Structures are given as structure tokens and as C-alpha cells.
Amino acid sequence: MSGQRLGYIRVSSLDQNTQRQLDNIQVARMFTDKASGKDTKRPQLEELLRFARDGDTVLVHSMDRLARNLDDLRSVVQKLTGKGVRIEFVKENLVFTGEDSPLANLKLSVMGAFAEFERALIGERQREGIALAKKRGAYRGRKKALTAEQAAELARRAVAGEPKAALAREYGISRETVYQYIRHLAQ
Structure with missing residues (x-):
């Protein structure tokens, strides 16, 4: 060879x-x-x-x-x-x-x-563990990427028309996370 x-x-x-x-x-x-x-x-x-x-x-x-x-x-x-x-x-x-x-x-x-089966089992065990932790009140979920003040500022700027992609880059989050913050604060 x-x-x-x-x-x-x-x-x-x-x-x-x-x-x-x-x-x-x-x-x-x-x-x-x-x-x-x-x-x-x-x-x-x-x-x-x-x-x-x-x-x-x-x-x-x-x-x-x-x-x-x-x-x-x-x-x-x-x-x-x-x-x-x-x-x-x-x-x-x-x-x-x-x-x-x-x-x-x-x-x-x-x-x-x-290998595929093993990955599926890992995911299943993870979901079961999270469900049990939620029942015990021990699961808090992932830490928020932004503080409440940052999220409010982000939403205000997005509603004012600033590009979502630019905001995502500035805050170090994905565009989908930008949209999630906007939806959450609109509720």
C-alpha cells in the first residue's frame, strides 16, 4: 500500500x-x-x-x-x-x-x-433519569443562557427590528434560542 x-x-x-x-x-x-x-x-x-x-x-x-x-x-x-x-x-x-x-x-x-442500538439505549436511559429526577423535584433543566435582564433587552431589540442573526451572534446564542426568548417573553 x-x-x-x-x-x-x-x-x-x-x-x-x-x-x-x-x-x-x-x-x-x-x-x-x-x-x-x-x-x-x-x-x-x-x-x-x-x-x-x-x-x-x-x-x-x-x-x-x-x-x-x-x-x-x-x-x-x-x-x-x-x-x-x-x-x-x-x-x-x-x-x-x-x-x-x-x-x-x-x-x-x-x-x-x-452501535445504533447502544445510542438509542443511552437516550432512553437519559430520558428515564430526567423523568425520575423531575418527579423528585431534583431536575431543574439546563441553565438559562441569558439573565432576565438580557432576555428582556434581547426581545425589545428584536421587536424593534434588529436582525435575529446579529442578535444571536452578539449574545452568543443560536437564532432558535433568540426566537424562544421572544416567544417566552411574549406570553
């Missing part, structure tokens, strides 16, 4: 450690995302997909680091192998080249389905 060895690492939050995923594996370039795996809209994954060339090998710790649902996993694997890129999943000890056997494709589907 004449190409480069490229690594891809993903952790879900900024404070998680990326070191253990491809520890002691030599690569020419590492692509690291600190983002949810719920979809493939991740800056470093997108950069990897643009950067990888025919003959390269992409090393990923495990399938669930690349994608959390079967459709996304298949799509990313097909995009890479379609360019002549080899993908190695270290933990599962699986390799995909685009010229894979029916058994290799079955393994990809089964392992990908388990």
Missing part, C-alpha cells in the same frame, strides 16, 4: 481524553473531532473525507467513533472505500477496502446496528 496512514478520533465532549483511542499507532495525520456522533456533520470528519486519497488507510478506534447509526456508518465507509481508501477499525479488528466479501459487509451491518 503506497498511501498515508490517517487516524480519526472522536469524543463526545471537550473534556474527554482522546489519547486512548489510537494510542501507540503511528499515523501521518490525525483528524480529531470533539462532537456528538449523532450525525456526520463534524468538521474533522468532513476534512478527512476531503483529504483521504486512493491508497490511504484510515484507522479508527471503533465503529461507534466513526458513526452512531448504521446508515451514516455505511455512507462514510462507502465514501472512503469508493475513493480507494482502506478503513481499519482497531477494536473490532475489521478492515474494509471496497472489495469486501458478503461476510465483511454483514459484519459492518451487524456491528453498526449494535
Whole structure:
């Protein structure tokens, strides 16, 4: 194989450690995302997909680091192998080249389905935990992005016609959050 060895690492939050995923594996370039795996809209994954060339090998710790649902996993694997890129999943000890056997494709589907199932279970447990905490009165929800004074000022300026996108940037919130504050204060 004449190409480069490229690594891809993903952790879900900024404070998680990326070191253990491809520890002691030599690569020419590492692509690291600190983002949810719920979809493939991740800056470093997108950069990897643009950067990888025919003959390269992409090393990923495990399938669930690349994608959390079967459709996304298949799509990313097909995009890479379609360019002549080899993908190695270290933990599962699986390799995909685009010229894979029916058994290799079955393994990809089964392992990908388990990653998707695991994500669904995590979400279900989280919802159950929140519901129980609400019953106990222990769940307060997410901390508000703006103080009451900031929210009132934001709503006043939005009603006066200032662009919602500009307000969102200024206050460091999303446009949807701007609209939520406006709706909440209008009630």
C-alpha cells in the first residue's frame, strides 16, 4: 500500500481524553473531532473525507467513533472505500477496502446496528433519569443562557427590528434560542 496512514478520533465532549483511542499507532495525520456522533456533520470528519486519497488507510478506534447509526456508518465507509481508501477499525479488528466479501459487509451491518442500538439505549436511559429526577423535584433543566435582564433587552431589540442573526451572534446564542426568548417573553 503506497498511501498515508490517517487516524480519526472522536469524543463526545471537550473534556474527554482522546489519547486512548489510537494510542501507540503511528499515523501521518490525525483528524480529531470533539462532537456528538449523532450525525456526520463534524468538521474533522468532513476534512478527512476531503483529504483521504486512493491508497490511504484510515484507522479508527471503533465503529461507534466513526458513526452512531448504521446508515451514516455505511455512507462514510462507502465514501472512503469508493475513493480507494482502506478503513481499519482497531477494536473490532475489521478492515474494509471496497472489495469486501458478503461476510465483511454483514459484519459492518451487524456491528453498526449494535452501535445504533447502544445510542438509542443511552437516550432512553437519559430520558428515564430526567423523568425520575423531575418527579423528585431534583431536575431543574439546563441553565438559562441569558439573565432576565438580557432576555428582556434581547426581545425589545428584536421587536424593534434588529436582525435575529446579529442578535444571536452578539449574545452568543443560536437564532432558535433568540426566537424562544421572544416567544417566552411574549406570553
